[in-house]
Amino acid sequence: MSLKKTAHTDKPFSTPIKSITRETPDSITIFVNFVIDGKKPIIKPGQFIMVWIPGIDEVPMAVSYALENGDIGFTVKDVGEATHSLHNLEIGDIIGIRGPYGNGYQVREGYSVIVGGGIGMASVKLLIDLVQKKMTHHYSVIVGARTKKELLYLPELEKNCPKSQLFVCTDDGSYENKGFVTELLKEILPWIKERSGAQKITIYACGPEIMLKKILLFCNSNNIELEASLERYMRCGFGLCGLCIVDPLGIKICQNGPVLTSAILNELDDFGRFHRDETGEKIRIDSHYE
C-alpha cells in the first residue's frame, strides 16, 4: 500500500568524478561510479539524483547516462553558483550522490514522441536510449534549443536515431527547423499520425515550463497523452520538506513526479504559474523557467 524505499541511498555517496564530457558551450556531462557495497543502482528514465558539491550546495539533476558497470552520468547547465562550481570540478574531485528519486517516465504501448527543450534533453535522454533498445518500439525524437551550439547530445542522436525519426529545431534557425518545438510539433503532427497508424500517441517532454504548458494544450486539443517532467526547488528529494509540492493536488514533484501525466497536469493550477522558493513562499514562475 505505502511507497517502498526505492533510493539506492539517501545519504550522499561520495564518489570521485571519473570523466567529464563537454556537451555544449554551457553544458557538460559528469560521470561517476554509483555502486554501493557492490550493488549497482537501478535507474528508470526520468529519475533524478541529488548532487552534493561539498562546501557549496546540493542540487537535483536528471540521470542522463546509466552504464552497465554502475557508472552514471548527469548533464549540467551552468546557470548559477552550484552548477557553475560543478563546471569547475576536475576528474578525481569528489561529489556526493543520493537517489535515484522520483517516478520516471512510464513507457506506454503505442507511438512515442520524445521532446527535449534545452537542458530538458537530459531528463529524456535515458528514455530515448530505452525506446531505441526496444527494437519494436515506434518513436520520434524532437530536440530543441535556442541555437545550434546548445543542442544537446546531437552527435549521439544523429548516430543512433534513424534520420526520419529525428527532428531538430532552433529558436534562431541556426540548425534545421527554425522556431519552437511546439510549432514543429504542430507542423509534423499529420506525419506522426500517419506513422503511428492506429497506435495511441504519447508525448514525453522536458524543458522550460512554458514549453511544457504549450505542449499540454497541444496534447489536449489533439487527444494525445502527455508525460512531462517538471522542476521545483528541492531540499530533500524524498518527500519530507514539501517545497516541491504543486497545488492543488498536493503532488510532490520529488516523489509523485517529476513526471506528471496530462490528467494531472490539467488539474494543476500551479503548472506554468507558481512554484515555491526555498522558504516555501509561493512565487510566480519567472523567466528562468521560460
Place this chain on the structure above:
Amino acid sequence: MSLKKTAHTDKPFSTPIKSITRETPDSITIFVNFVIDGKKPIIKPGQFIMVWIPGIDEVPMAVSYALENGDIGFTVKDVGEATHSLHNLEIGDIIGIRGPYGNGYQVREGYSVIVGGGIGMASVKLLIDLVQKKMTHHYSVIVGARTKKELLYLPELEKNCPKSQLFVCTDDGSYENKGFVTELLKEILPWIKERSGAQKITIYACGPEIMLKKILLFCNSNNIELEASLERYMRCGFGLCGLCIVDPLGIKICQNGPVLTSAILNELDDFGRFHRDETGEKIRIDSHYE
C-alpha cells in the same frame, strides 16, 4: 567472516500462552506462537530462547518443541522465582520470547547417543526428533532422572523410539535401570560399539554439569566425540554482557555455545568448577549444578 544475526528477534515478542502440558510433578511444557510479521522462526536443536515473565524476570530456556505452524514449546522445571511464576501462568497469559540463541547441536555422520539428565532432556528433545525423522540415522537415547516421576517425555519417547534404542535409568531405581546415566553408559558401551559398527560415535548430552564432566571423561577414555550443552547465568543471550563466559577460552555460552565439543570442553578450566553470578563474580559451581 563475522557472525550473522540469527535471532528471529532480540526484542521480547509478546505472545499469549496457547497450551500447557504437565510433564512431571515439577515440570511443564509451555506452548506459544512465535511467528513474527508472518515469518516463522528457524530453530536448531539445542538452541534456546529468553523467556520474559512480565514483572518478574527473564530466563533462558531450551526450545523443546518447534511445530510446523511456528508454535514453539519449552519445558520448565520449577526451581526458583522465575520458573515458579511460569508454573503459575495460565493459557492466554502473555509472555515475551526472544531468540533463538546459541549454536545448537551439530548432527554428525555416524552413530548418535543422546543423553538427557533431568531437565537436561529439554535441550536434546528436538535433537531426538531430528534423528528420528532422518530414517537412516542410527541412534540410541538415554534418559535419566532422580526418580520415575521425574523422567521427561517418557510416553512420547516410548512411542517413537524402538525399544532396543531407548535406555532409561533412575537414581533410585524406581524405573528400569538403577543408577546414574554415566554408569549406564559404561555398561552399554560394548553394545553401542557393536550396533554402531565401524561408524564414529558421538554423544550428545545435557544435564547437571557434574554429569557432563563425567561423560567427558568417559568420552575421552573411549575415543568418543562429545557435544554437551552447558548452562550459565545469562543477561543478554547475544554476546554482550559477558556473564556466560567460560575461561580460559573466552567462550560465550550464549553465542559460541551452549553446545560445546570435547575438544573445547577439555580446554576449559571452568567446566564443572566455576561459573559467574549476575555480578560477574566467579563462583564455585554449587550443588544446584549437581
Place this chain on the structure above:
Amino acid sequence: MSIAGLRFKSPLILASGILGVSPSTMHILADYGMGGVTTKSIGPIKTNGYKNPSIIGLNNDTFLNAVGLANPGISAFEHEISEIKTKERLVVIVSVFGRSPQEFANVAYLAEQAGADAIEMNISCPHDDVSTIGVDPNLTYKYVNTVRKRISCPLFVKLTPNVTDITKIGQSAEKAGADALVAINTVSALAIDIHTKRPILSHGIGGLSGKAIKPIGIKHVYTLFKSVSIPIIGCGGIFAYEDVIEYFFAGASAVQLGSCLYYGYDIITKIHDNLFRYMETHEYNTISELTGLAHTHENEG
C-alpha cells in the same frame, strides 16, 4: 479525541516542518487520516534557512536535517493559514518562533488572527538559536508566558530532547500557561562524510528524526507524564500504529507524524486504520483510556 478543548477527528497530527505550508497538501493529509496539521515554523520575517544539503537520510529510516527555520515569514503566510482553515474538522496548528518573547507573541497573534486553531511554540529546534530557550526553564517560562498573554487560542509548547532534564522545562511551560506539550523535537546529531572529511549538512550539526529516536521520544513522554498535568503530544520515530500505541501508553494524548511521510501519504491511512482496528478489537472507546497505561506497573518487579 480532544486536547485543550480542540476536537480532533483523529489523534494523528502532522509534525511541524514536514510538507511545509501548502494548503492543498494540508487538506489532502486530512483526507488520508490526519486529525490536525502543524505548519512549518513561521517567524516574523522571511528566512532562507541553510543551504543544501539540509535534509539527508541515514540508514534505517532515520533522517538528519538542518533546514534553519526557512520560512516565508508570517505576513506572506497569513493567507495560507486562512486557506488551510477552509477544511472542515481539520485542526490547524501554526508553529511559530521569534528572536524575543515579543516577536514570538506577535507572530502567534497574527497566526491566531489568520485562523490558527492552536499555536505551537518552537523553542526546541536544535540547529537554531531558539534552542537556547527550550533548554532553560526560566527562559521557557518567560517566552511561553508572553505568548500566553497575547493569544486566546490553545497554546502548545514543543520541547527539545537535548536537555539534562526535560521535566523541568515541561513544568515551566505548564506553569507559564501552556495547554499541551509536544515531545520531542529532533535529537542533536552529526554525520561526517569520511571521503571529503566534511560534515554533510551545510550547517554541520543537525537534528535526528525517524526510527532511531523513537525510544528517546518514548522516554521523554514517559517522564513528562509523571511531572505535568497538561496533555502531551508524542512525536519522534512513528512509522506504524504500534508506535502510536507505545506513545499513548507512555503518556501521550495524541501524536505527531514526521519522517514516516517518506513513505508517502498512504502510510497515514495505514496507521490510522490499524489504530482504529486495534481500539475496536480491544474495546477502547477513546484514546484517553490508553494514555499513560504503562505507568500502572510502576513499582513492581
Place this chain on the structure above:
Amino acid sequence: MSIAGLRFKSPLILASGILGVSPSTMHILADYGMGGVTTKSIGPIKTNGYKNPSIIGLNNDTFLNAVGLANPGISAFEHEISEIKTKERLVVIVSVFGRSPQEFANVAYLAEQAGADAIEMNISCPHDDVSTIGVDPNLTYKYVNTVRKRISCPLFVKLTPNVTDITKIGQSAEKAGADALVAINTVSALAIDIHTKRPILSHGIGGLSGKAIKPIGIKHVYTLFKSVSIPIIGCGGIFAYEDVIEYFFAGASAVQLGSCLYYGYDIITKIHDNLFRYMETHEYNTISELTGLAHTHENEG
C-alpha cells in the same frame, strides 16, 4: 597511538560493561585486535544490579540496557585486574564508580594498586545515580578532582550525552585533572511492550547503544573537540571501520567498541584490518593525523 602517555598497539578499545570481567576474554580480545580493554564499572561493594530483562535488542543493531552497575565489587575484582594485566602490550582501563567522591577515589586507588594502566570514571550511566554527577559541571569537578589526587595513573572520564551542554562537563573534567574524555555513554531511552503495557526492561528506563546513537556520539565528540585540549575517546554505534574514521575526523584519538560485539570477536579484526588498510592506502602514519580533520572546513559554505 598513545593517550596520556599510554601506548596502545591499536586504537580500538573495549567499552565498559561489554563482555564484563573475564581476564581470558580480555586477552582474547587483544588477540583479535583490541589495543585496550575497559572493564565493566566496578564499585566499592558487590552489587546485583537490576533484574532481567536488563539487555534487549531493538531493531537495526540497536540495544537497550539497564544492568544497574551489577559488579562483583573491587575487592573480589582485584585479582582479576592483575590477571588481565598479564597480557603484554594490552592497556587495561578499569572503569570505576562510587556513591561519593571518596568512594570513587578508593575504588580507583585499589584498581590502580591491582595494576590498572588507567582509570575510567563512570559518571554517566543513565539508569543509575552516578548520572547525577555527570550532568553537573560542579559535581563533575569535585568527583574528578578527588580521584585525580588519589591516583597517579592516567584518568579518563566518561561523559553522558543526556545533558544540555556536554562541553561544560568536559571542560570541568579537564580542569579537574582528567587526562582524556570518553564520549559517549548510552542515551537515555525507553521501550514499552504494547501487549503487556509495560516497560520491557525491569528497570524501565535504560540506555540506548548501537547504530542508532552513532550520529549523537559523533556530534558530542565534534563539539568537545572544539572545547577541550585533552584527547577524546569516541564511543557509540561503531560497527565498521568507516565509523571509526568518522569518529577520528570528528575529533577522537581512539575509540571504544561495545554493541558491535553482538557480531562476535571477528568483527574486531575486521574493523582493525580495514582501518589499517585505509591508513596505508591514504598514507597516514598515525591516528593523530586523522583526529579532528572535519574541523578544517569550519567556516565555509
